[in-house]
Amino acid sequence: MRRITLYEFQRKYLSAIRTEGLEVTPESLQRFFEVINGLYGREHEVLSLKYDTRRGEYYIKAHGSVGFAYHLGEPGFMIQVLPRPYKRDPDEARSLRFFLSLMNLSGGLGLGRREIEEAVSTYARGEGGVHELFLYLYTYLLSRELFHGLYQEYSEVEEELRTIRGRVLLSRLARRPPLGREVPVRHAVLDVDTSLNRVLKAALEVVVEVSAWEGIARAAEALIRYFADVGPLRQGDIERVTFNPLNERFRPIFHLATMILAGFGKLSRGGFTAPGIFIEMDRLFEDLVYHTILTALSGKGRVHRQQLLPHIIRNASEIEAKMGAVFTFGPPRPDMLIQMPGGRCVLEVKYRNLSVKMGEAWWRKLVRSSGELYQVYSYSRISGGGALIVYPRLRGQYNGWLPDMFDEGVETFSFFDGTPLGIVGYELSHIGRDVLIARRGVVLDGKIAGNVRNLLESVCVLNGEKV
Numbered sequence: 001m002r003r004i005t006l007y008e009f010q011r012k013y014l015s016a017i018r019t020e021g022l023e024v025t026p027e028s029l030q031r032f033f034e035v036i037n038g039l040y041g042r043e044h045e046v047l048s049l050k051y052d053t054r055r056g057e058y059y060i061k062a063h064g065s066v067g068f069a070y071h072l073g074e075p076g077f078m079i080q081v082l083p084r085p086y087k088r089d090p091d092e093a094r095s096l097r098f099f100l101s102l103m104n105l106s107g108g109l110g111l112g113r114r115e116i117e118e119a120v121s122t123y124a125r126g127e128g129g130v131h132e133l134f135l136y137l138y139t140y141l142l143s144r145e146l147f148h149g150l151y152q153e154y155s156e157v158e159e160e161l162r163t164i165r166g167r168v169l170l171s172r173l174a175r176r177p178p179l180g181r182e183v184p185v186r187h188a189v190l191d192v193d194t195s196l197n198r199v200l201k202a203a204l205e206v207v208v209e210v211s212a213w214e215g216i217a218r219a220a221e222a223l224i225r226y227f228a229d230v231g232p233l234r235q236g237d238i239e240r241v242t243f244n245p246l247n248e249r250f251r252p253i254f255h256l257a258t259m260i261l262a263g264f265g266k267l268s269r270g271g272f273t274a275p276g277i278f279i280e281m282d283r284l285f286e287d288l289v290y291h292t293i294l295t296a297l298s299g300k301g302r303v304h305r306q307q308l309l310p311h312i313i314r315n316a317s318e319i320e321a322k323m324g325a326v327f328t329f330g331p332p333r334p335d336m337l338i339q340m341p342g343g344r345c346v347l348e349v350k351y352r353n354l355s356v357k358m359g360e361a362w363w364r365k366l367v368r369s370s371g372e373l374y375q376v377y378s379y380s381r382i383s384g385g386g387a388l389i390v391y392p393r394l395r396g397q398y399n400g401w402l403p404d405m406f407d408e409g410v411e412t413f414s415f416f417d418g419t420p421l422g423i424v425g426y427e428l429s430h431i432g433r434d435v436l437i438a439r440r441g442v443v444l445d446g447k448i449a450g451n452v453r454n455l456l457e458s459v460c461v462l463n464g465e466k467v
Contacts, residue, residue: 002077006062007095008084008281009353013052013059022077026058032071033060040065040278047079064351066099067278068130080130083281084353085398085428093120096133098428101437102284105291113436115140122213132216134277135207138256139220142200146226150192151247160184193231195240196247196254202233203257206264233261282351286335289349289390289426291442292435293338296452301340301460306333309382334379343462344385345420348376352391354399364401366423377415386420386459393425406430406448410455420459 002022006012017024026049033047040046046065051058060079068080086095097120104111111119119136160182204227207220238258243251259277294303309332313319320326334346352368367373367389376387393399402425403410412422431437434445444452 002075004060004077004079005082006060006079007082007087008062008064008066010084010087011050011059011061013055013057015057017060023075024077028071029058029060032069036069036278040067046278047081064282065278065280066130069278078131081278082130085392085394088397089394093124096120096123096130098431099284100133100137101431102281102288103279105437105442106284106287111137111141113432113438122215131277132211132213134256134260135211135220136213136216138203138253138260139207139216139223141253141256142204143219143223145249145253146223148249150226150230151194151196151250152190152192153194153246154190192227192229195234195237196250197227197230198233198237199241199254199257199261200250201227201230203260206260210264282349285351285392285426286349288437288442289347290336292426292444293336293347293452293456295442295444296449296456297338297340298449298453300453301338301456304337304339305335307337308333309337309379312378312382332379332382334376334383337383338388338456338460340456340460342457343460344383345388345456345460346376346379346383346385347388347390348372348379349390354391354402366402376421377419380415380419380421384463386422386461387415388422388424388456388459391423391425392428394428398428399425405455406435406451408451408454410451410458412455412458420461422455422459424455 002020004012004017004020004022014024014026014029030049033045033049036047037045044063046063046067047069048061048063049058050061062081066081066083068078071077071079082092082095083099086092086098089095097116100111100116100119104116119133119140122136123133201224204220204224208217208224211217211220238261241254262277290303290305297303311317311327311331313327316327316331335349336347338345338347350368350372354365354368356363356365356368372389376389380387390405391399391402393402393404395404402423404427405424406427410422410424412420414420430448434448436443
């Protein structure tokens with residue numbers, strides 16, 4: 001099956017796609033994208049079809065999500081979207097390694113660094129798209145847990161037995177002839193045919209069906225033998241799965257299984273489904289920044305996510321009640337509020353590209369829009385502290401003119417009234433060297449952790465003034 005590869009926010013013209021041998025029409029793409037956006041779009045579209053009036057042709061554009069989807073009509077093809085900071089990187093493996101690391105951190109997949117490297121290496125050796133990484137990870141993680149055995153739980157069954165066990169069903173026994181040899185009873189048995197196991201088995205069957213990697217398909221087929229006594233997926237199984245200390249080890253695998261089942265149309269979601277998985281990169285990047293700040297503080301401060309601040313309008317609730325209308329839908333919620341011994345600051349994470357084309361010239365910007373400055377300034381004044389904005393940065397390729405937040409002595413700025421302001425880039429090339437994304441957080445080199453703390457101290461103030 002042919003593959004269309006884009007990076008976030010990249011345009012690709014239909015003429016270029018047709019040059020690659022894929023004949024698609026704007027009408028079929030529009031229907032395809034409507035389904036994808038309806039399933040995976042939240043605050044923005046995943047994919048869109050636009051018309052360039054200057055060039056007189058259509059183009060497709062990827063937005064802020066990374067993942068893949070299949071077009072099962074004619075022609076059949078797969079479209080995949082990769083993280084934008086690595087658009088100019090000739091080694092596709094680096095973008096996939098970054099994406100998997102963030103998935104591991106946010107989704108709690110429990111992968112180690114070597115396991116991520118093995119997944120990316122397997123992808124590089126094989127054929128197919130990004131979806132093969134999900135199938136590989138699912139098969140690998142499940143095989144690791146099945147080494148310790150299938151999950152079992154007690155369930156009640158009714159049987160006709162010659163020996164009494166459990167509870168005798170007296171109402172049924174009373175209707176029997178007195179010489180009947182078997183007694184109707186209800187008792188509990190330890191069974192593997194559980195909702196959780198049925199979900200895991202169904203996802204394995206999908207891997208066998210769709211994976212182009214022969215080794216992964218064979219491994220999944222071998223694992224299915226463990227589920228010989230497990231029945232087919234039933235309606236409502238996913239909703240019935242609950243976790244306890246005995247099956248908690250399967251939680252990340254269950255999340256992957258539901259993604260695979262939903263992504264490949266095995267769950268009924270009403271109407272036409274488009275096999276695929278898309279994940280919003282801004283949420284993953286925010287998780288990365290949060291865990292980095294948490295590690296850098298190392299108990300010398302506190303980080304609060306989505307902390308409620310007082311409403312930006314004084315006496316807002318009374319005014320809204322009187323007017324019968326609202327100013328905003330709720331009070332401000334900065335991405336993070338950081339409290340340190342010397343004061344506090346708000347931190348906003350912006351997963352944005354700061355290179356903007358105006359006319360025929362490209363301009364480097366320090367913020368994407370003036371609205372971002374207005375936002376952090378109002379947040380900082382309400383909280384009584386400073387402000388910090390963090391963008392992604394990749395040296396020589398993406399937002400490279402921003403100060404690296406991991407460097408020593410990062411320059412900061414101030415608003416017109418003296419309120420401290422920091423605008424920095426999270427240098428992605430540090431990942432894998434002195435910034436390690438671990439299973440449950442981020443591990444930092446001691447020196448750069450100290451540099452991040454110093455940066456936070458430079459913008460964390462009390463009531464607009466240094467303590």
